[in-house]
Amino acid sequence: MPQKKSGHVTLTDVARASGFSVSTVSIVLSEAPLSQNVAAATREHVRAMARQLGYHPDAHARSLRRRSTQTIGVLAFDLSDPFCIPIMRGIQSGLHSADYLPLVMDAQTQRKLFDGYLNLLLERRAEGLIVIASWVFEETNLLADVRKNNVPIIIVGRDLTSRGISSILVDNEAGGALAMQHLSDLGHRKIAVIRGPQGMSDSEPRWQGIQRAADQSGTTLDPRLVFELPALADPESGFEGGCRLAREMLASGRSFSAVLAFDDLTALGVVRGLTEAGVRVPEDCSVMGFDDVLPARVATPSISTIRQPLNEMGLKAAEHILHAVKVKTSPTSEPSLLVKASPELIVRSSTALRQSKKKGKAS
């Protein structure tokens, strides 16, 4: 009979089985400093017993007593966004090396879930909180509780330093500029731009960068070729939006030789829209994305894009939160941190030199 009555194997079980006291067993199995004083034979015996019974220390009891959970909450606004995964990987490796565990929650773009999980993370005594979100609800009052309970927090994907929250995100302004620069280096002058949706914090700085680079390269942006994605939560809506806007720009009658899309999914939508109208990418029209997510890499043509160093961003977030947890002693000491990661231009097959010949592509 492996387990006594119902539940798990406990320290008491191991103690009984090995003939030593609970204390000794605990000291041995948790490798406390005192375990140096325990006779080698005892150590071995206890360990063997524990192994045989399949003992696993109860993390809850341990956390309760040790007053530390070794846990960092990770709250993703939408895990299905391919953008999240590399960040999570970065976080995971950052935490792992410090023996911390990420507690991952997926809010699925729903505010109710977001608040509920925030609550849960507080209840589970996450020692710190990493929020992955380009969109986030305005001042969920739960955040006040996070403060009240003195839990450090950092957000990846948007700048909330203005509200005193440490933030780490890509330098959208630089990224936008990089994208525009690339297109103009290829000789494009008539460039359609699809801006991000209103609610999204990335939209504006990216647009600023685009304008700056356009100015610097002497390109003028035709306002009639500037579009905007609708503000929908679903990440696939970018694809739909790109598709629809591509049709619109063709229908508008304005000519253009390149499209600078807000993100990769949008770019893929644009490719779809153009292709269906008989416009070839990149021969007739170049298309740029932003983010460098998986679908952009495996599509044909592969999408030229601006890479966000997501992994590194996640890693840095982990490091920062661990640091903040260490020094938590002084409540409001450290000022909130802002990291702007450097974007990188990734040239693939969806962009090409402007064809001077037969360039008049769209109607």
Added chain:
Amino acid sequence: MPQKKSGHVTLTDVARASGFSVSTVSIVLSEAPLSQNVAAATREHVRAMARQLGYHPDAHARSLRRRSTQTIGVLAFDLSDPFCIPIMRGIQSGLHSADYLPLVMDAQTQRKLFDGYLNLLLERRAEGLIVIASWVFEETNLLADVRKNNVPIIIVGRDLTSRGISSILVDNEAGGALAMQHLSDLGHRKIAVIRGPQGMSDSEPRWQGIQRAADQSGTTLDPRLVFELPALADPESGFEGGCRLAREMLASGRSFSAVLAFDDLTALGVVRGLTEAGVRVPEDCSVMGFDDVLPARVATPSISTIRQPLNEMGLKAAEHILHAVKVKTSPTSEPSLLVKASPELIVRSSTALRQSKKKGKAS
């Protein structure tokens, strides 16, 4: 001064602040049956105090005392596989309605991590375990501990009923047949097949289904047009593999008008390989995928594929594990369950009728 010395707000704090005993406060805040006996005024007062202090009950202490964690471990073999996300969503919604929380871990295809997290889930007293894995390591001895601790387990993505583990997966045989049937319905007779890698359990039944459907439609499969993916862990290796094999099949000199790829990523690789060689999809050659993941939907041409009802599978896994948790009383009572979900043919733009004219496409 919101919090007393350092940690979180506790029941004792609320008790002190409200002037009632810890018991009363607990009864009120946890809405225990006894709370009906508590004076309405008291209830309100206690609640207000708790809210004001930002009290959140300590989940660890609660689990310890209640001897139930309301937690199900979800161990994904590789979260970056787009295949996982919809399953997780299904699991999440299934658990949510029962007030259970998924504890998500990502093994990143590494055995060390897999075992480590399995351990962690045991330590955190997950009441049940859902493993998402098409690949899984042979008999990790941790699974013995799972048994020993009497934790119900179910695996999504492969059939382990032979080892007494409940399993839920797509009917690969039917799916393979569906795919082959679709191609032959379109008139294709010379069909190249890319089988899954050796180590992967899906590979064989899918191949069986393909053969059966080929037989039934009177198509003979040329062994020289049957390829196999190498056994690599990285999910993107499917893409690389498809790319390379497409080149190989063109170089082989055998003619073919369709490619049935093992999964969507492989299919996308094939599209890339063919396109780069000047073969048009689907005009010159049709390509089929399997899984219906995001990249297949947003690529152009979009990939015809066999959809796995991932969401439903996740949901079912959640329901099953919850059931198993309920009846856990009798240790080895229930026989292990096997669910084979029905695959669905999704026709998109990567497959088309065989062109009888100028069909001689490849070399």
Added chain:
DNA sequence: AAAGACCATTCAAACGTTTGAATCACAATA
């Protein structure tokens, strides 16, 4: 007026750990 019934609240033990302090046996020192 005594017994019971009920309401509102509190006591105290328990969940499984960890750990500072205590115990005990025994050898070494003064």
Added chain:
DNA sequence: TATTGTGATTCAAACGTTTGAATGGTCTTT
């Protein structure tokens, strides 16, 4: 011999909850 030291082990309290049993009340009921 009495003291000190030390090596091996155990005591007991604490972490923050929950909950069966107990406590005092107040109000009926006979």
